Structure formats: structure tokens, C-alpha cells
Amino acid sequence: MIGELDADAVAGYFRGKSILITGSTGFLGKVLVEKILRVQPDVKKLFLLIRAAGVESAKHRVETEVTGREIFQVLKEKHGDRFDDFIQEKVCPLAGDIVYKNLGLDHAKLTELSKGIDIIVNGAATTNFYERYDVAFDTNVMGAKHICEFAKRCNKLKMLLHVSTAYVAGEQEGILPEKPFLLGETLREGVHLDIESELNLIQETRREVEANCYSERVEKRTMKELGLKRAREFGWPNTYVFTKAMGEMLLGHLRGDLPIVIIRPSIITSILNEPLPGWMEGIRTIDSFIIGYAKQALSIFLVDLDLIMDVVPGDMVVNAMMVAMAVHSEDQAQSIYHVTSSLRNPAPYAVLVDSGGRYFLHNPPCSKKNGEPVRLSRMRFFRTLPRFRAYMAVKFRLPLEILRLLNIALFGAFSRRYGELSRKYRYVMHVAELYAPYALFKGCFDDTNTERLRAALKANKEQNKSRGYDFGFDPKSVDWDNYFYSVHIPGVVKYLCD
Ligand SMILES: NC(=O)c1ccc[n+]([C@@H]2O[C@H](COP(=O)([O-])OP(=O)(O)OC[C@H]3O[C@@H](n4cnc5c(N)ncnc54)[C@H](OP(=O)(O)O)[C@@H]3O)[C@@H](O)[C@H]2O)c1
Structure with a gap:
């Protein structure tokens, strides 16, 4: 049973807290950092673990790749001249890397952090479907393990929130429950997964490649192919979701009584409401098609327009994460949330195609050569x-x-x-094969747990309006056609198309 709380209580939860965040230079990480700083200026400290050679370069990355980005504009306006001081006071960049034991931090820093951290958010991941197996394994599997080991050393930790993906469900059809993975579980009947053996296989393959003096290119291709092969062997469509699933397994297995929340979003799209509608970074599944069409480089698509694309705006994902943190503080369980839309407010691919078709008809892309609007080619779809x-x-x-x-x-x-x-x-055939599991996805993510979390959040529209923020994450509140036409596609064109 989850007790009720309102937006003040959610924002209030972060007052005086020290939070370690990984993945803050990524899309979702920035949205989270901005929102915490905007709604709770009395947060104690945000420790941002950044891959960097040293603290100065970590600082530089934060300034240029996090707080320097457009999404911090509203916060900048709020603090005016005091913005830099505010950031300096609240944000502490740490040079580290989750692929290493102890996150690559020295003993003194580790001890200091383990005494002071209240919450850990692990958003770091490699999200490339066709990543090298060694890289994806180190980040998405060993990274989760290292974060969990560190979390267990933090004596006042209230919880570890790990961001996973709804697509750890692979290509299963029907209603997909919010249930944890057991260690060794696979998506193919009769096949058992031994994570330790996967690590050995990676190390053996590396040794073999080195012994044969293969070039870097050969090593990269070998590792990429190994990832896909292993993923498919166990029933997952690509290296990314396979390694994310293994990361979840290790967390569930190693956590003991550590409070863990696993957030599984589907395809995260641009900001719907706050702080900057349409803002986004990084080209995701559906956006490659939008960009391909905007540039008139793509006119044939592998997609079944009647199938549901499960999308969820980035600000809704962050809201769900923050509400889950407030609700599950010091709760010694493992809770799993699908932050998805297919069950509550399904958006078929046809909506994206209709709104996209209209958008580009009204706002035709211009030719780079002469600046004239280009003639749009007819879109063809293959089911x-x-x-x-x-x-x-x-x-x-x-x-x-x-x-x-x-x-x-x-x-x-x-x-x-x-x-x-x-x-x-x-290349086109390879991309089509990689994206096919999403363009032709027939599953529907159950979000009963998330619905309970939503029900716990008492919304007061008037109060939220005067506050200037809320924590809503109900996909039913989204008119998809309007969102794609007026927010997401213009956002893709503005932020991703150059
Ligand atoms: N985007 C989506 O549609 C989507 C959907 C479902 C779930 N998710 C999940 O949401 C989370 C955030 O995704 P995103 O789209 O924001 O990803 P993103 O933009 O690709 O960012 C990934 C972040 O992880 C960091 N990172 C990677 N390897 C690291 C390492 N070894 N140590 C420390 N940091 C490391 C990256 O740092 P660098 O800047 O140094 O590379 C970056 O900050 C991920 O866990 C992802 O699996 C995303």
C-alpha cells in the first residue's frame, strides 16, 4: 500500500539530500538534474559521476554538457546572476566510471561518499543496440554490479534507483508484467544463462583477438557480432537489451535488503511540458525515421502502422523516478515500474506517420543547395x-x-x-534488422505498479500552476497527435536535425 503524497511532499523529499547520479551527461540524466535543482533548491548536493581524466575535466564536462545546455534556461532565468554560484554550491562533479570496481574513485572519496549519500540514481548505460559485447557488458552489467556494491557500503542510503528499459522483455507478445528477472533467466525456453561464463567468453575472445594480432577494426567487429550472437542465443534481439536484462538480474541477486527501484521506460521522447517542450538529445529509434524523412534520405519504412509504438516523454519518466524515490525511501523491497504508454494510452505508428506527414507538408524541409522547399517523396511502408x-x-x-x-x-x-x-x-538492411523488433513489436507493457504510484500522487492543478511544476506521468493526459505535430517533431527538427 502506497501512502498519498502531493507535489510539495515529492519536492520536499529531496530537501537536504545528497544524491549520486550517473549518466548526467546523457539525455535523461540532464532532465533529472535540472528538475531536482529547479523544484528543490535546498537539495544538499548532487554528486555527478562523469567519465573524465580528472576533476577539472569532469567540471568542464558538467559546465558544457549538462548545466550549459538549453534545458537549464529556465533555471538560469530563475537564479539570474547567482546561477553559477548556485550550481557550484549544489553540484559536485566526480571523475569516475562505473565499469570499475569502486566506480574508479579513490579510497578517500569513496569513504566520504559512503558516509554522506542518501540516494543513488544509476542512469549510466550504453544504449547502442549493436554495441561491442565487452563495452556493453562492462557498462550495463558490471556497471550495475559496481553501483550495487557501492550502494551497500553507504550507511545512510535510502535507496538505489536504477534506470533500465521496458524492452528487457525482448520480443515477447501480449501483456508484459512488471516482474523482476531471476538470475540466469532467459527468454528462450530450456536455455540457462550464466553471467560469469559470459564474462569469461568475452575475456577469452579478447585474448584470442590479441594473440592473432587482428586490427582494431576486426576486434570491434568481432565484439559487436559476439554481442548480437549471445543476445539472440538467449532470446533477446540485441546486445543493449540483453545486457540491461543481465544488469537487472545482478541487482536483484546482490541487493540483499537494499531498497531498489527499477524504472523501465519504453522509448523516451522529447520533453512534453517542463522545462522546455520539444527539447531532446540523442537520436533514438523513431527519431531516425523522422530525421531520415526530414532530410529526404528515407522514404521506405519497415513498420506496421497498426502496431503500437510505446513512447513516453522524458519529463514524465523523470517525474515517475522522483515520485518513486519519495515513495520507496528506506523500503527494503525491490520495486519495478514500467513507465510506458501502450496499456493506458496506446499510440499506433499511424499517429506518428499522420502527424509527421502533416508537419512536413506545412513545414517542408529546405534544400541545402538553394534554400528552396524540397518536394517530399511519398512514404512507403512494409509490414x-x-x-x-x-x-x-x-x-x-x-x-x-x-x-x-x-x-x-x-x-x-x-x-x-x-x-x-x-x-x-x-547498412540499410542491417539497420532494418536491428530496428525490426521495435517497429514490429507486438507486446503491451502492463503498468499496474506504475498506476498505483500515479494514484498515490494527489494532483492539484491550481497549485501546480502557481508552483510552475508538477510530477505528472500519466500517458492518458497526452494527445499523441498534438504532441507529435506541435512538440516532438518540431523538437527533433530543431535539436537533432543539424
Ligand atoms: N533514451 C531512451 O529512449 C531510453 C529508453 C529506455 C531506457 N533508457 C535508459 O535510460 C538511461 C538513460 O538513457 P539516455 O537515453 O539518457 O542515455 P544517453 O543519452 O546515451 O546517456 C548515457 C549516459 O551514460 C553515461 N555512461 C555511459 N557509460 C558510462 C560509464 N562507463 N561510466 C559512467 N557513465 C557512463 C554517458 O556518459 P558519457 O557522456 O561519458 O558517454 C551518458 O551520460 C539508460 O539507462 C537507458 O538504458 C533510455
Whole structure:
């Protein structure tokens, strides 16, 4: 049973707290840091663990990549000339890296932090679907382990909040529950996963590559392919979600009685309300299609327009995280929340395509050459991977094959052109295969736990208006068509398209 609380109580929870945050240079991390500083200026300290050579360079990264970004504009205006002093007083950059035991911090810093930290938020991750297995394993699996080990040393810690992803569910269909993974669990029946053996496999592969003096390129490709192979062997579609699932497993296994909240968002999109509607960073699944179309580099899409794309604006994810922290403080359980929309307010891909089509019709992209509006090509959609493959084979693979034969007959006259085109073809096919699990996703994320959390939050619209912020995270409040047309797509064009 979760007790009721209002926005004042949520903001009030952070008063006097010291919070260690990883991933603050990333998209979601910035939204979180900004929101805490805006709604609770009396937070004691935000320790931001940043990958950097030393504290000066960590400071520089915070200034340029976190507090220097547009999303801090509202906070800057609020504090005026005192903004830099405020940041200096509240934000403490730490040079560290979650891939290392003790987060790469020295003994003195570690001891100081372990005595003072109240909350840890682990948002750091590598989010690349086709990441090298060693890199993804170090960050998403060992990183979670190192954070958990550190959390257990913090004697006044109220909780560890770990950001995972709803897609740890792989490509399962139907209603997907908010349930924890057991250690060794996989998505393929009859197959057991041994995380230790995965680590050994990575180390062995590294040794083998080194012993054979392969180039860096070969090593990178070997590691990337190994990740995909292992992920698929155990039933996950890519290295990212596979390693995120293993990270969750280790947290659940190692936590003892440490209070843990795991937040599993689906596809995070631009800010809906606060502080800067449309703001976002980093190109995600659906945004690559928007950008591809805006640049008129893409007009064919592998997507079933009737299927639901599960999206959730970044500010809603952060609101859910903050409410969960306030609610689960010192609660010795492990709580899992799907911060998703497919169950409460499903948005089919058709909504994105309609609103996108209208948006670009009213705001046509301009040619880089002469600044004139370009003529938009017609969008074509393929509902299945075999149909997409068949179209690509006829339209591109076949002409490529003819070019290859012509090239042989003409003693390599088209070698360069053939090389370029076949690389492009392979790239498009590779991206389509990687994104297919999301474009053709048939699952629906249950969010019963999250609904309970929402119910605990007493909303008072009038009060929230006068405060200038709220903690709402109800997808039912979003009109998707309006959001895509007026907020998200203009945001993608403004912040991601250059
Ligand atoms: N974006 C989405 O659509 C989405 C959806 C579901 C779940 N999530 C989850 O939400 C979290 C945040 O995602 P995001 O989109 O904000 O990611 P992001 O923009 O790619 O940022 C990732 C952050 O993690 C940091 N990081 C990576 N490796 C690290 C390491 N070894 N040690 C310390 N920090 C490290 C990065 O630091 P550098 O700047 O040094 O690289 C960066 O700050 C992730 O856990 C992700 O799995 C994201």
C-alpha cells in the first residue's frame, strides 16, 4: 500500500539530500538534474559521476554538457546572476566510471561518499543496440554490479534507483508484467544463462583477438557480432537489451535488503511540458525515421502502422523516478515500474506517420543547395521483414548485382561506385534488422505498479500552476497527435536535425 503524497511532499523529499547520479551527461540524466535543482533548491548536493581524466575535466564536462545546455534556461532565468554560484554550491562533479570496481574513485572519496549519500540514481548505460559485447557488458552489467556494491557500503542510503528499459522483455507478445528477472533467466525456453561464463567468453575472445594480432577494426567487429550472437542465443534481439536484462538480474541477486527501484521506460521522447517542450538529445529509434524523412534520405519504412509504438516523454519518466524515490525511501523491497504508454494510452505508428506527414507538408524541409522547399517523396511502408527484404532485393540488390557483373566485364571501371552502393545497401538492411523488433513489436507493457504510484500522487492543478511544476506521468493526459505535430517533431527538427 502506497501512502498519498502531493507535489510539495515529492519536492520536499529531496530537501537536504545528497544524491549520486550517473549518466548526467546523457539525455535523461540532464532532465533529472535540472528538475531536482529547479523544484528543490535546498537539495544538499548532487554528486555527478562523469567519465573524465580528472576533476577539472569532469567540471568542464558538467559546465558544457549538462548545466550549459538549453534545458537549464529556465533555471538560469530563475537564479539570474547567482546561477553559477548556485550550481557550484549544489553540484559536485566526480571523475569516475562505473565499469570499475569502486566506480574508479579513490579510497578517500569513496569513504566520504559512503558516509554522506542518501540516494543513488544509476542512469549510466550504453544504449547502442549493436554495441561491442565487452563495452556493453562492462557498462550495463558490471556497471550495475559496481553501483550495487557501492550502494551497500553507504550507511545512510535510502535507496538505489536504477534506470533500465521496458524492452528487457525482448520480443515477447501480449501483456508484459512488471516482474523482476531471476538470475540466469532467459527468454528462450530450456536455455540457462550464466553471467560469469559470459564474462569469461568475452575475456577469452579478447585474448584470442590479441594473440592473432587482428586490427582494431576486426576486434570491434568481432565484439559487436559476439554481442548480437549471445543476445539472440538467449532470446533477446540485441546486445543493449540483453545486457540491461543481465544488469537487472545482478541487482536483484546482490541487493540483499537494499531498497531498489527499477524504472523501465519504453522509448523516451522529447520533453512534453517542463522545462522546455520539444527539447531532446540523442537520436533514438523513431527519431531516425523522422530525421531520415526530414532530410529526404528515407522514404521506405519497415513498420506496421497498426502496431503500437510505446513512447513516453522524458519529463514524465523523470517525474515517475522522483515520485518513486519519495515513495520507496528506506523500503527494503525491490520495486519495478514500467513507465510506458501502450496499456493506458496506446499510440499506433499511424499517429506518428499522420502527424509527421502533416508537419512536413506545412513545414517542408529546405534544400541545402538553394534554400528552396524540397518536394517530399511519398512514404512507403512494409509490414513485415520478408516483404521489406523482397522489395530491397528487387529494387536495389538486383541492380547492384548487375553493376557487379558489369564491373567485372569492364575491368573494375565501377569498383568505387559498386563498393559505395553495396555498403549503403548492407547498412540499410542491417539497420532494418536491428530496428525490426521495435517497429514490429507486438507486446503491451502492463503498468499496474506504475498506476498505483500515479494514484498515490494527489494532483492539484491550481497549485501546480502557481508552483510552475508538477510530477505528472500519466500517458492518458497526452494527445499523441498534438504532441507529435506541435512538440516532438518540431523538437527533433530543431535539436537533432543539424
Ligand atoms: N533514451 C531512451 O529512449 C531510453 C529508453 C529506455 C531506457 N533508457 C535508459 O535510460 C538511461 C538513460 O538513457 P539516455 O537515453 O539518457 O542515455 P544517453 O543519452 O546515451 O546517456 C548515457 C549516459 O551514460 C553515461 N555512461 C555511459 N557509460 C558510462 C560509464 N562507463 N561510466 C559512467 N557513465 C557512463 C554517458 O556518459 P558519457 O557522456 O561519458 O558517454 C551518458 O551520460 C539508460 O539507462 C537507458 O538504458 C533510455
